[in-house]
Amino acid sequence: MLDNLLLGFETALTLENVMWCFVGVLMGTVIGVLPGLGSTTGVAILLPLTLSLEPVTALIMLAGIYYGCQYGGTITSVLISTPGEASTVVTTLDGYQMARRGRAGAALAISAIGSFVAAIVSLALLMALAPPFADFALRFGPPEMLAVMVLGLATIVSFSGEDRVLGATMAVLGLVIAMVGVDTGSGVARYTFGSVDLLSGIPFVEVMIGLFAVGEVLHQIREGAAAPIRARFRELLISRDDLRRSVGPILRGSGLGFLFGCLPGAGSTLASFMAYGVEKRVSKHAEEFGSGAIEGVAAPESANNAAANANFVPTLTLGVPGGATTAVLLGAFTIYGIQPGPLLFDQQPELVWGLLASFFIGNLILLVLNLPLAPVFAQLLRVPYGYLYPLILFTSVLGAYAISNNMFSVWVVLVFGLIGYAMKRLGLPTAPLVLGLVLGPLFEKALVQTSSIGDGNLLIVFTRPLSLVVLVIAALLLFGPALVTRVRSARSRPPSTLVG
Numbered sequence: 236m237l238d239n240l241l242l243g244f245e246t247a248l249t250l251e252n253v254m255w256c257f258v259g260v261l262m263g264t265v266i267g268v269l270p271g272l273g274s275t276t277g278v279a280i281l282l283p284l285t286l287s288l289e290p291v292t293a294l295i296m297l298a299g300i301y302y303g304c305q306y307g308g309t310i311t312s313v314l315i316s317t318p319g320e321a322s323t324v325v326t327t328l329d330g331y332q333m334a335r336r337g338r339a340g341a342a343l344a345i346s347a348i349g350s351f352v353a354a355i356v357s358l359a360l361l362m363a364l365a366p367p368f369a370d371f372a373l374r375f376g377p378p379e380m381l382a383v384m385v386l387g388l389a390t391i392v393s394f395s396g397e398d399r400v401l402g403a404t405m406a407v408l409g410l411v412i413a414m415v416g417v418d419t420g421s422g423v424a425r426y427t428f429g430s431v432d433l434l435s436g437i438p439f440v441e442v443m444i445g446l447f448a449v450g451e452v453l454h455q456i457r458e459g460a461a462a463p464i465r466a467r468f469r470e471l472l473i474s475r476d477d478l479r480r481s482v483g484p485i486l487r488g489s490g491l492g493f494l495f496g497c498l499p500g501a502g503s504t505l506a507s508f509m510a511y512g513v514e515k516r517v518s519k520h521a522e523e524f525g526s527g528a529i530e531g532v533a534a535p536e537s538a539n540n541a542a543a544n545a546n547f548v549p550t551l552t553l554g555v556p557g558g559a560t561t562a563v564l565l566g567a568f569t570i571y572g573i574q575p576g577p578l579l580f581d582q583q584p585e586l587v588w589g590l591l592a593s594f595f596i597g598n599l600i601l602l603v604l605n606l607p608l609a610p611v612f613a614q615l616l617r618v619p620y621g622y623l624y625p626l627i628l629f630t631s632v633l634g635a636y637a638i639s640n641n642m643f644s645v646w647v648v649l650v651f652g653l654i655g656y657a658m659k660r661l662g663l664p665t666a667p668l669v670l671g672l673v674l675g676p677l678f679e680k681a682l683v684q685t686s687s688i689g690d691g692n693l694l695i696v697f698t699r700p701l702s703l704v705v706l707v708i709a710a711l712l713l714f715g716p717a718l719v720t721r722v723r724s725a726r727s728r729p730p731s732t733l734v735g
Contacts, residue, residue: 239362239584239588240362240588240592242584242585242588242589243585243587243588243589243590243591243592244592246291246585246586246588246589246592247295247589247590247592247593247596248592248596251292252291252292252295252589252593253596255288255292255293255295255296255299256295256296256299256593256596256597256600257299257600258296258299259295259296259297259298259299259300259303259597260299260300260302260303260597260600260601260604261303261604262277262281262299262300262303263277263299263300263301263302263303263304263305263306263307264303264304264306264307264310264601264604264605265307266300266303266304266307267303267304267305267306267307267308267309267310267311267320268307268308268310268311269307269630269633269634269637274300274301274302274304274305274320274543274560275560275562275563276637277300277304278297278300278301278560278563278564278567279563281296281297281300282297282563282566282567282570285297285567286570290571290572290573290586291585291586291589291590293567293571294564294567294568294571294586294590295589295590295593295597297564297567298547298564298590298593298594298597299593299597301543301560301564302350302354302540302543302544302594302597302598302601303597303601304320305320305322305323305350305503305539305540305543306346306347306350306540306601306605307320308320308322308323309323309326309330309343309346309536310343310612311630312324312326312327312330312331313326313327313330313331313333313334313339313342313343313346313532314331314334314339314612315331315448315451315623315627316331316447316448316451317444317447317448317627317630317631318440318443318444318447318448320503320539321439321440321443321503321504321673322503322504322506322507322535322539322542322543323507323535323536323539324443324447324504324507324669325507325508325510325511325531325535325666326346326507326532326535326536327447328511328524328525328531328666329342329524329525329526329527329528329529329530329531329532330342330346330531330532331451332525332526332527333527333529333532335527336527338527339609339612340472340473340609340610340612341472341473341474341477341529341609342529342532343605343609343612344472344473344606344609345473345477345478345481345529345532345533345536346532346533346536347601347602347605347606347609348473348478348481348485348602348606349481349484349485349488349532349533349534349536349537349540350536350537350540350598350601350602351598351599351601351602352485352486352489352537353485353488353489353492353536353537353538353540353541353544354540354541354544354594354595354598355595355598356486356489356490356493356541357489357492357493357496357540357541357544357545358544358591358594358595360493360545361493361544361545361547361548361591361594362588362591374701375498375701376684376688376699377680377681377684377685377687377688378681378685378688378689378695378696378699378702379699379701379702379705380498380677380681380684381678381681381682381685381693381696381702382696382701382702382703382705382706382709383498383681383705384674384677384678384681384682385705385706385709386509386705386706386708386709386712387505387508387509387670387673387674387677387678388406388670388674388678388709389709389710389712389713390508390509390512390513390670390712401663401664402664402667403667405663405664405665405667405668405671406667406668406670406671407671408668408671409667409668409669409670409671409672409673409674409675410671410672410674410675410678411671412437412442412668412671412672412675413436413437413671413672413674413675413676413679414426414675414679415427415433415436415437416433416434416435416436416437417434417435417436419676419679419680419683420683420686432641432643436676437647438639438644438647439672439673440635441635441644441647441648441651442647442651442672443669444631444634444635444648444651445631445647445648445649445650445651445652445653445654445655446651446652446654446655446658446665446668446669447655447665448627448628448630448631448652449628449631449648449649449651449652449653449655449656450651450652450653450654450655450656450658450659451655451659452624452627452628452652453652453653453655453656454655454656454659454660455624456624457656457660472610473609477529480520480529480530480533481529481530481533483517483530484510484514484518484530484533484534484537485533485534485537486537487510487513487514487517487534487537488510488514488533488534488535488536488537488538488541489537489538489540489541490541491506491509491510491513491538491541492506492507492510492537492538492539492540492541492542492545493541493542493544493545494506494545495509495538495542495545496541496542496543496544496545496546496548497545497548497549498549503538503539503540503542503543503546504539504673505673505674505677506538506539506541506542507535507536507538507539507542508535508670508673509538510534510535510537510538511524511531511534511535511538513534514530514531514534515531516712518530540598543560544594546560546561547561547590547591550564550565550575551575551579551580551587552575552579552580573586631648631652632645632648635647635648
């Protein structure tokens with residue numbers, strides 16, 4: 236492996252490859268900043284520009300766009316509560332609150348550091364464990380994926396705040412919204428009310444832009460425009476205490492992100508939600524989550540970057556895309572006459588290891604570019620909100636229109652902007668609704684496939700060891716805290732004394 240790693244860095248460190256890697260991460264960051272575009276669209280749009288390049292150089296550039304978009308989406312999530320990428324939705328929960336408290340620079344800096352550490356961890360795991368992890372991922376059939384979705388739904392408890400019933404209700408509402416479109420099992424349209432635009436479902440990214448960006452702007456206008464943030468420069472920098480509190484979340488997020496990224500279809504979005512939920516349970520500062528906890532930024536940012544790298548495990552070793560963006564990259568492999576699969580590591584080691592080594596180089600470029608610029612980006616918050624609000628609304632509408640080039644996306648953003656505003660006014664939690672939307676299509680697909688495998692009997696999930704283990708973890712996540720609390724209260728209760 237050491238020889239292959241040296242071969243990879245020898246390939247990736249040529250002047251041409253480093254230059255195109257830099258171009259890729261820079262363009263990815265810019266694309267990520269624009270709400271709605273995302274890495275999938277960015278890679279698809281820019282793919283034709285790489286056709287004149289050598290295959291390894293082209294793939295290095297396209298991969299740079301992929302993980303550059305992850306950080307670009309973080310910038311708008313933190314500064315203006317507008318997720319540039321679906322995987323950065325969770326970052327808005329605490330990142331934007333940190334920005335409102337004058338700590339936007341620290342939030343962006345820890346995002347860059349977390350992403351870089353996650354890249355190193357996931358790259359090491361990818362190089363050492365890609366073939367065994369690919370075999371492990373193959374064992375995750377529909378019943379196992381159904382159990383993973385149940386585990387994802389169990390994390391709703393972490394996002395529900397004090398009122399778990401309300402949180403569960405909002406999650407169910409998210410699942411119901413996700414049901415709009417064509418039924419996975421029968422192919423029959425449901426809840427579309429005759430609209431052709433709704434046949435493909437209510438688009439997730441547009442919903443996020445509406446709920447977070449437009450909803451926040453309307454809420455702030457209703458509350459009265461706040462004074463621009465005048466944080467001192469040293470408050471924009473990351474402190475030693477921030478770093479100390481972020482070490483554990485970054486490492487845990489990296490591990491979780493890699494694990495979920497290896498599963499085809501699970502993706503970065505689910506990984507970031509899971510990392511946030513786990514962190515909220517284990518953190519000593521759980522009460523700060525949702526109001527500006529730096530752990531709430533470090534964990535999901537590390538997870539989504541690690542998952543982005545881990546998506547290449549099934550892509551390279553099995554020829555199965557790990558997510559939407561790697562599906563486009565898989566098309567790029569085909570265009571260049573490359574066949575991903577088990578033999579690729581043996582037949583074209585220079586290409587594979589050069590691509591993997593470029594992940595480290597690209598993330599290093601991102602760190603060098605963005606860490607010093609974090610306080611500079613944070614200066615955007617000094618702009619009077621009278622100028623900032625129209626800019627946010629214009630960017631949101633433009634990003635929504637750019638996704639599908641029709642007005643339907645814009646109407647979705649505006650409608651869910653009003654819904655987001657109403658939820659803020661009523662104090663309803665947004666995160667469970669978003670998690671329901673994320674898991675809805677994945678859960679339904681796994682449910683239909685599991686039902687087909689078991690001839691209508693869903694109890695098959697209890698007969699397979701992997702799915703059973705995942706379900707036990709989900710049960711512990713749901714009922715474990717209540718049991719621990721009950722045991723602790725029973726132990727602390729003074730023993731009763733007999734009066735005779």
